[in-house]
Each structure stands twice: as C-alpha cells, then as structure tokens.
Amino acid sequence: SPLVSAVDGPTIILESDLVMEVPPDTPVSINVTVIGNHVSAVLIHWRFSGDFHNDSMVPGENNLWSGTIPGQSDYGTISYYITATDSSGNESRFPKSSNLTVSVVDTVPPVISFNNSTLPSFKIGEATNLTVLASDNNNLSYVAFYYRYEGDLEWHSRAMTAAGESYYLNFVPEKSGPMEFYFSAFDGRQHANYPSAGASSPIEVTVSSTGLFGLSLTVTLLMFISIALLVVDIVFYMKKKRR
Numbered sequence: 001s002p003l004v005s006a007v008d009g010p011t012i013i014l015e016s017d018l019v020m021e022v023p024p025d026t027p028v029s030i031n032v033t034v035i036g037n038h039v040s041a042v043l044i045h046w047r048f049s050g051d052f053h054n055d056s057m058v059p060g061e062n063n064l065w066s067g068t069i070p071g072q073s074d075y076g077t078i079s080y081y082i083t084a085t086d087s088s089g090n091e092s093r094f095p096k097s098s099n100l101t102v103s104v105v106d107t108v109p110p111v112i113s114f115n116n117s118t119l120p121s122f123k124i125g126e127a128t129n130l131t132v133l134a135s136d137n138n139n140l141s142y143v144a145f146y147y148r149y150e151g152d153l154e155w156h157s158r159a160m161t162a163a164g165e166s167y168y169l170n171f172v173p174e175k176s177g178p179m180e181f182y183f184s185a186f187d188g189r190q191h192a193n194y195p196s197a198g199a200s201s202p203i204e205v206t207v208s209s210t211g212l213f214g215l216s217l218t219v220t221l222l223m224f225i226s227i228a229l230l231v232v233d234i235v236f237y238m239k240k241k242r243r
Helices: 217-242
Strands: 011-014 028-035 039-047 053-056 064-069 076-086 091-094 100-104 111-113 128-135 142-149 156-159 161-163 166-171 177-186 191-194 203-208
Touching: 011 076, 011 091, 028 039, 028 076, 039 064, 053 064, 064 076, 111 177, 111 191, 128 142, 128 177, 142 166, 156 166
Parallel strands: none
Antiparallel strands: 011 028, 028 064, 039 053, 039 076, 076 091, 076 100, 111 128, 128 166, 142 156, 142 177, 161 166, 177 191, 177 203
C-alpha cells in the first residue's frame, strides 16, 4: 500500500483499493491506517465541484480510520486527499503533493433486442422495415443499423428513428447477394450490440434481385428460357409443316 512520510506528522497507509470509477449516487468508502503518537484527527478533503469539504474519519481498532465520500447524482470527477494530525499539531498528507480522483460515470450499458424468430426478407430496391427495442438507465445517444455486402471491407450505417423504446428503419438494399448486418445502441460511453458480438458475428442474409413483374431474377430467367424454347419449338414445327 502507498505510504506518506512521517516526517511532518503521522504516517498514513491507504488500506482501500483505489476506486477509479463509480456509478451516480454511489458512496466511496475510504479506509486508512494512521500510525503516530496521539493521533488527534484524520480528515477526508474532497470536492466534486466548488470548494473542498473536510469530513472527519472515524477511528477503529488497530489504528484503522474510516470515512465515506457521499455519492454524487451528476457525472463528473471527485477529487480528494487525506490528512492526519497528532496532538502536537503535526500534520501529514496523502498523497503528499497531489489528489486522488474518482470518476462518476455511467457504468450500465444499454440494452438492445431484435425479434429474429423470422428473419426479414430483403429485395434490392425495396424497403424492409427493421425494428429493435433499445433502452438505457440514462439516455441513448443513438441506435444504428450496420450492414455490408459481399466484398465490402467497411461497414455502412444508417441511424434508426426513435418511437419510445422502439427504433425503426425502412432499409432499401442497393445490391443483391449476400449481406450481413447488426444493430448497435450507444449511451455516450458504452455500446450494446445485437447480436452481442456485433461486427464479429453479424446476422447473415441474402438480398434477392427483382425481375420481371416483381418476380425473382431466377424465376424471370427461367421464364425467358421457357419462352425461348417455346419459340424454337414453334419455328421448328412451322418449318416441318411447310415441308
């Protein structure tokens, strides 16, 4: 554990793990061992905004002193240090010439889901409605649809429109063939993806081509082949009849 020199006053030994981040409204517990002759006071000096507060720590067994920095409802940074004073008025400080900090941050990631019991069908040039449910304990910065076609190195993205906790997009594919996609929700600090692995394991589908009269390209080609064969048969029949 870090130590502070006892030259100016009691020696302060930090016993708590250094907490780097906490969610809003979460107190930070501080425990220190203070070794010295006739320790009279140990204080936590902390601030979130504005001036420092000076809160007394409570003594316990084996020279252990305990205190708490109150939870903060807003996001930001708590700055703090500790002082110990003996009965002669000698004071020491931990850290000796700087402050410790704790960030109050959003530690809860968003939640996102997509009903994929039946995968949507995609056709080139035709809109397909995509809807996901997404929420966060604070606010969502955005929900987006990421996709790429076979051969693409980079992902394309489309922002989804909010309607309560539903986010929707009428997506029109520009290419036919294999396509992969995933959804992502971002709360300003953390992402949540569906599927959870995001770009590492996306959903794979095939975008179909649209042929004559809205038929698929395969059906359209088969129809043209059938018509061509029929024409050949008619021509052959007419030539045979003339003979």
